Amino acid sequence: MELENLGYNKKIEKLKIENNLKDFEIGRIISEHRERYVVKTEKGEYDAEITGNLRYTANSRMDFPAVGDWVALMVYDSYSSIIHKILPRYSMISRKAVGQSGAIQIIATNIDYAFIVQAIDRDFNINRIERYLAICNSSNIKPIIILNKIDLVDDSKLKSLITSIQNRIKRIPLVWLSNASQKGFEKLEEYLCKGKTYCLLGSSGVGKSSLINNLAGKNIMLTGEISKSITRGKHNTTHRELIITEKGILIDNPGMREVGITNSSSGLKDTFSEIVALSEQCKFSDCKHINEIGCEVLKALDTNKINKASYKNYIKMEKEKTHFELTVSEKRKKDKKFGKMIKNLKKQNKK
Numbered sequence: 001m002e003l004e005n006l007g008y009n010k011k012i013e014k015l016k017i018e019n020n021l022k023d024f025e026i027g028r029i030i031s032e033h034r035e036r037y038v039v040k041t042e043k044g045e046y047d048a049e050i051t052g053n054l055r056y057t058a059n060s061r062m063d064f065p066a067v068g069d070w071v072a073l074m075v076y077d078s079y080s081s082i083i084h085k086i087l088p089r090y091s092m093i094s095r096k097a098v099g100q101s102g103a104i105q106i107i108a109t110n111i112d113y114a115f116i117v118q119a120i121d122r123d124f125n126i127n128r129i130e131r132y133l134a135i136c137n138s139s140n141i142k143p144i145i146i147l148n149k150i151d152l153v154d155d156s157k158l159k160s161l162i163t164s165i166q167n168r169i170k171r172i173p174l175v176w177l178s179n180a181s182q183k184g185f186e187k188l189e190e191y192l193c194k195g196k197t198y199c200l201l202g203s204s205g206v207g208k209s210s211l212i213n214n215l216a217g218k219n220i221m222l223t224g225e226i227s228k229s230i231t232r233g234k235h236n237t238t239h240r241e242l243i244i245t246e247k248g249i250l251i252d253n254p255g256m257r258e259v260g261i262t263n264s265s266s267g268l269k270d271t272f273s274e275i276v277a278l279s280e281q282c283k284f285s286d287c288k289h290i291n292e293i294g295c296e297v298l299k300a301l302d303t304n305k306i307n308k309a310s311y312k313n314y315i316k317m318e319k320e321k322t323h324f325e326l327t328v329s330e331k332r333k334k335d336k337k338f339g340k341m342i343k344n345l346k347k348q349n350k351k
């Protein structure tokens with residue numbers, strides 16, 4: 001396996017040199033299971049753990065490896081290898097961790113493109129597309145919208161769905177296709193490129209797994225590939241999260257379904273650029289664009305210069321973002337308090 005097929009390029013080569021990692025193997029995390037990682041390098045796949053130093057200096061989940069990361073690996077033998085460093089990430093997709101308010105969980109890193117998948121049936125919802133766009137825009141990932149299951153509608157219905165998307169969402173590639181009839185795949189393949197990394201975003205049932213199977217050759221998602229790593233055959237049962245094909249690297253990750261808004265300020269700005277541009281001209285700088293005097297957004301809404309549905313979606317997501325930022329800052333405060341308490345306890349113990 002050439003490292004280029006895994007996504008290796010000059011940027012990563014440069015990072016390797018800058019970080020003094022000449023003596024290490026460079027590999028990519030292709031799956032993760034409870035702090036054990038499978039790393040793929042030019043020479044093969046290795047089960048790996050992180051160095052104690054990485055663990056003890058970690059401040060949060062962000063400092064642990066994630067699927068998609070490039071890492072510096074010291075290979076001892078086929079049973080043991082150690083991750084010494086995570087190379088800086090150029091993009092990252094994350095979500096709020098379940099249970100712990102404010103904590104962020106990384107889903108995957110170093111992704112170039114996201115396929116935002118929607119099916120033309122019950123799932124069709126432009127608000128949801130905008131939501132995923134905001135996530136892409138805040139994560140440094142280029143979006144491509146896929147409308148799937150077009151075999152289920154006639155041409156005129158399809159046309160009207162396409163128009164309804166294009167009326168609201170401009171300048172983002174849109175591909176319509178069917179996994180069942182295979183229509184539209186030539187168009188999708190124009191966006192695929194060897195060595196680029198793609199993730200799939202979309203609700204359950206929209207056809208993400210079917211799409212991966214179609215792109216990668218049948219059955220990858222059904223059976224999982226049996227690992228070539230000889231280490232105790234441990235990850236035969238869990239399917240691989242990074243799927244390397246001739247046309248690109250695909251990430252399927254169960255967590256993708258649950259991605260929500262996190263720190264999407266830049267995401268909202270790029271997704272609703274028209275609205276945000278107007279909001280900068282509002283009379284009051286803290287205008288919420290709901291009923292304020294001198295609100296340029298409301299003015300544009302009255303004269304149909306902006307889309308009403310997009311406006312509503314924007315206001316809703318702006319609220320969520322504010323709420324999220326609040327929970328994060330509260331969590332930080334709590335963590336600080338807790339840290340102080342521990343410090344004081346230690347002091348007392350010494351005495």
Ligand SMILES: Nc1nc2c(ncn2[C@@H]2O[C@H](COP(=O)(O)OP(=O)(O)OP(=O)(O)O)[C@@H](O)[C@H]2O)c(=O)[nH]1
Pocket residue numbers: 148149150151152177178179180181202203204205206207208209210211257
């Ligand atoms: N008619 C039709 N059915 C499709 C198409 N693509 C997928 N399906 C069906 O839709 C259902 C869900 O497809 P999956 O590929 O499992 O969807 P998914 O997005 O991976 O779902 P999760 O794994 O739950 O996230 C399956 O029954 C597929 O056979 C399509 O293009 N046309």
Ligand SMILES: [Zn+2]
Pocket residue numbers: 279282283287288289290292294295296297298
């Ligand atoms: Zn306003």
